[in-house]
Amino acid sequence: MKKIILILTVLITTTTFAQNKNAKASMEVDGICGMCKARIEKACLNTKGVKFATWSIDTHELKLIYDDRKTDVKTIEKQVLAAGHDVKEEKATDEAYATVHGCCKYRDEEVKDKHKK
Numbered sequence: 281m282k283k284i285i286l287i288l289t290v291l292i293t294t295t296t297f298a299q300n301k302n303a304k305a306s307m308e309v310d311g312i313c314g315m316c317k318a319r320i321e322k323a324c325l326n327t328k329g330v331k332f333a334t335w336s337i338d339t340h341e342l343k344l345i346y347d348d349r350k351t352d353v354k355t356i357e358k359q360v361l362a363a364g365h366d367v368k369e370e371k372a373t374d375e376a377y378a379t380v381h382g383c384c385k386y387r388d389e390e391v392k393d394k395h396k397k
Contacts, residue, residue: 302347323365
């Protein structure tokens, strides 16, 4: 009886650890400042299944860890687009971009120049 319980315990433990539900991804997202960083990360973290999101102001790289049973990269991209930020393959709508704060207008060369100084 003890052997059966031991074998079942080992099998259940092995099965539990074999299920890796966390996926990692990275993507390019346009933005220029700390407010953009906060907005992009918040949009991601408000997506069900996203566990970690960090965006780099310098490289424009968004790094993600998410539960691939609950969401996928396309869904996360849609949330970023809805927040007003362009991703590599697609631009945010003009309506979504208009909601971005004035200092965050990353498509405007004049605003970009101000952030470089």
